[in-house]
Amino acid sequence: MLTASEYARVFERPQRASDRWFTLLWRANGRGKSRLGLAISKKNCRRAVDRNLIKRMVRESFRRHRGRLPAVDVVVLTRRGIDVADRTIIRESLQRHWQRLSLLNVEPAGE
RNA sequence: GGAGUCGGCCGGAUGAUCGCUGCCACGGUUCCACCAUGGCGGAGGAAAGUCCGGGCUCCACAGGACAGGAUGCCAGGUAACGCCUGGGGGGCGCGAGCCCACGGAAAGUGCCACAGAAAACAGACCGCCCGACCACUCUGCCGGCGGUUCAUCCGGUGGUCUCAUCCACCGGUCGAAGCCGGCGAGUGGUCGGGUAAGGGUGAAAAGGUGCGGUAAGAGCGCACCGCGUCGCUGGUAACAGCGGCGGCAGGGUAAACCCCAUCCGGAGCAAGACCAAAUAGGGGGACGCUGGCGCGAGCCUGAGGUGUGGUCCGCACUGUCCCCGGGUAGGUCGCUCGAGGCGUCCGGCGACGGGCGUCCCAGAUGAAUGAUCAUCCCCGACAGAACCCGGCUUACAGGCCGGCUCCCACU
């Protein structure tokens, strides 16, 4: 996702799912493919190195699961404690999120 | 071999596949955008903290002064600095070496708790010394009175045999106790003076040590050191050395106010420049409209139009078109060739400067480095560019190189 207005459209009327590490907000976009947005707050993750690392991991994981996802705009938010979590745990958490998202029936993007 | 100190450097490596991103080339459609293929790149020594200094951009500005802030031994380096280099001075360390906001307290103001006699301006609590007086004590000295016994000594006379010796007597000398007077010493007290050596308090109380000197003392005198001042010499200078003179000024604190010298305009790439939808509003022009008022700009009124509604009534809204400028969303530039890196030569103790050669080495903008696999090792710390650069500071697994110092052992 590229612009502030696209993010705002998701935050306006999102569907959501969360676990200990991440909160995912999504909304159908009617474009025929899924798009990713990141919101890694400085409050939950103080060091720039950790924020960049999490963004890389989310991007890579999204890239590998993208083919099975419905046509939604999804925004990934972090929760507190993410900066001290183990990498493999974060990776598994992301995989569960994508699998769950791919099984959902997403209603078309009605305004 | 051990301990230490200073300086420099590295910050996992290699390969394969799938991805992300910038530029270039050639294509896919004609340009842009986008896509494909190929090539070349793609986080740090601190990218960090934002503590200083500059470049760049915009705003302001004749010059000066005040206010405010910063800096503060000297010289140099630099675009500049609160940085660096070299030197001086002080402190610490056996040493290599390390540390220092290191101008001014005879311009003024403030503060210095407790203790102490006294904390800033010269004084004096104890003590020491001198003098006077009073009281007491005492051995000592002098003079007078007194004068016993013994011994000594001197002189005389006599005896024994001249002398010597011995004996006796006389005189003198000496002389105990006691009394009187004077002197002296000591102790205590009062008063008057002289001292700042010593004691004690403190972080700090009118230089230090020694000798002389003195009633006791004192730079009172002298020597050395310290201080001040003058001169000479060395040094660009800070400063150092030597010599003369002065016996000696006068507490500390300026990271308390302050004084002196030097420097500083303000903001920051979200600076700034440009392009520019939709909606509302501003300016200008043209056109259109029932009636009324007005010379006119215009005002009032309705009609007309749009929406609601099956239709009428009703209700709500309302000139149309074109141009201009500001400007929001959004976008483009600024944006990386630079006080640049590497190599080499020259100048300089050095920081650094100069010449030549060579290289182009991140430029994102919801913000790029990841995933999987293989091999190796010491199994990988602190940590992610956001306009750029020079410093400082802070964080950091492990490792490499070099200089120097101290100790131990052996040769």
Add this chain to the structure above:
RNA sequence: GCGGGUGUAGUUCAAUGGUAGAACAGGAGCUUCCCAAGCUUCUAACGUGGGUUCGAUUCCCAUCACCCGCU
């Protein structure tokens, strides 16, 4: 990117450069048949590291943590 503020007992706050204090909380005791309240008493702190000073919570520098503002 720029700028400001605050760190003191377990908590909330004070304090001219000269012994760090108050309230609440906690412990012990008294009081009560017991509890509460009350009374007495005790414990406990200057974020960290340097420097200036005789002496620093206070002054200066650095650093760490937290909070806030502008764009």
